[in-house]
Amino acid sequence: MMVVFSSLNSRLFLSYVAVILVCLVLVSLGLLVFVQPVWALSATRQLEAAARATLPRLRQIDSPAQLHGLLAQAAEEQGARVLLLDETGTVRFDSDDGEWVAEALELVQHTPVGQAGFQGAFTAPDGGRWVFFGQPAPRSPGGTPQTVMFVAPREHLLAWFAENLLPPLAQAGLIALVLSMLLALLIRTWIAAPLHRVAEAAEAIAHGATGARAPIAGPSEVQALAHSFNTMAGRVEAAHQSQRDLVANVSHELKTPLTSIQGFSQALLDGTAQTPEAAARAARVIHEQSEHMCRMVESLLVLARFDAGQMTMERQAVGLVPLLRTCVDKLMPQAESAQVTLELDVPDRLTVVGDADRLAQVLANLLDNGIAHTHAGGRVTVAARQEKGQVEVAITDSGEGIPAEELPRIFERFYQVDRSRRHNRGVGLGLAITREIVEAHGGTVVAESVVGLGSKFTVRLPACTDEETGPIKKQEEA
Numbered sequence: 001m002m003v004v005f006s007s008l009n010s011r012l013f014l015s016y017v018a019v020i021l022v023c024l025v026l027v028s029l030g031l032l033v034f035v036q037p038v039w040a041l042s043a044t045r046q047l048e049a050a051a052r053a054t055l056p057r058l059r060q061i062d063s064p065a066q067l068h069g070l071l072a073q074a075a076e077e078q079g080a081r082v083l084l085l086d087e088t089g090t091v092r093f094d095s096d097d098g099e100w101v102a103e104a105l106e107l108v109q110h111t112p113v114g115q116a117g118f119q120g121a122f123t124a125p126d127g128g129r130w131v132f133f134g135q136p137a138p139r140s141p142g143g144t145p146q147t148v149m150f151v152a153p154r155e156h157l158l159a160w161f162a163e164n165l166l167p168p169l170a171q172a173g174l175i176a177l178v179l180s181m182l183l184a185l186l187i188r189t190w191i192a193a194p195l196h197r198v199a200e201a202a203e204a205i206a207h208g209a210t211g212a213r214a215p216i217a218g219p220s221e222v223q224a225l226a227h228s229f230n231t232m233a234g235r236v237e238a239a240h241q242s243q244r245d246l247v248a249n250v251s252h253e254l255k256t257p258l259t260s261i262q263g264f265s266q267a268l269l270d271g272t273a274q275t276p277e278a279a280a281r282a283a284r285v286i287h288e289q290s291e292h293m294c295r296m297v298e299s300l301l302v303l304a305r306f307d308a309g310q311m312t313m314e315r316q317a318v319g320l321v322p323l324l325r326t327c328v329d330k331l332m333p334q335a336e337s338a339q340v341t342l343e344l345d346v347p348d349r350l351t352v353v354g355d356a357d358r359l360a361q362v363l364a365n366l367l368d369n370g371i372a373h374t375h376a377g378g379r380v381t382v383a384a385r386q387e388k389g390q391v392e393v394a395i396t397d398s399g400e401g402i403p404a405e406e407l408p409r410i411f412e413r414f415y416q417v418d419r420s421r422r423h424n425r426g427v428g429l430g431l432a433i434t435r436e437i438v439e440a441h442g443g444t445v446v447a448e449s450v451v452g453l454g455s456k457f458t459v460r461l462p463a464c465t466d467e468e469t470g471p472i473k474k475q476e477e478a
């Protein structure tokens, strides 16, 4: 059963059949209630018609034998049973071979109809229920009143219903069934076909065609599904791509230092670097290159922890002014040797909530970049201020700047502007980490730059409100 009715088509059809059946049953019940009076009348109406066609002829009768003959003839003509009753209700004549003759009938209903006619029901001697239409007949030879009755067995309501109303209802049900089959087919092509195409796209992706997408078609729900599927497929493709890029970048970035380490260690081993100076140089290069690799691997580990959601951040009230001062002090020697003026412009107090060490890493990275990309005689300024619940730190340099087309990509992992002008510093992970840290603090970092004039990196962090410092202090106490 489950397998047979598992397709959308058959389920739709099944639901239609259920609806049709429920409708038919309700309509039948309703009809039964409404047609009951019609049903009660319909039998006596026929009898009345038969009686009215016969009675005028009775008036010319003058002998009982003639009367009986005429009644028998009428019964045959009208296809009805005709009785003649005397004034006590005893049957004097029965067109049905005189079966009930001499029986007394008890008329249970007696409703006058028109002129001198009446109708009703009675219980036959055998116990069956009958209906009748009666009219007075010519008097008997003894002068007593007589009644002619056209009688018919009372049909059961359900039998009457089955005979008269069920066939059209069944026909209607059949037509509805055929229509619902067509409708189910129509809806199948309307809903199931676009759904099927989404499934096909999923299948194609599963088989490696990562560029496959579902067509946006069909009813809006299916369109929404196709749209979500395509978004997801796009993300999966991007994730795949970035994974491939990462492996390519890591291998590429490791290759150069490893080649130099290999070369210089070889020189030490085979005695090519014989002089103490040459040996010292080889050792220095090996040390520098391994440090460079260490920094890269550390950066990658930090990013991997961010990706895995395992990066734990402290949430403490951090005084930004002392943090900035410490950073500037630390980088002052580097600025001095690059002959770059380093300036700090901050108010007395600025507080944010977060991880002081990570925030220091962000500021040091941006300051370091600023100094590294600024020519001698240039200047790097750090300015901070609070604005509408946000603390804004801007690091501005008068350096070489970043081309507009590269600007949107500088926060990407391993992205470096013009590799040829590299200062042999990082590998393009510094800004990626910076952005991860800032966003983990609920903040943003944006870069603006004009080639030849300089760059400005603005970090915005939510300012620490008094309500926030409360629980954080409590946390510290705990």
Ligand code: ADP
Pocket (backbone or CB within 6 Å): 369, 370, 373, 397, 399, 400, 401, 402, 410, 415, 416, 417, 418, 425, 426, 427, 428, 429, 430, 431, 432, 455
């Ligand atoms: P790296 O660690 O290699 O410096 P980053 O992620 O910090 O990498 O920076 C990415 C790229 O952005 C670098 O290639 C660098 O050229 C460029 N960049 C970053 N800061 C500045 C700046 N202040 N001025 C000019 N270029 C910059």
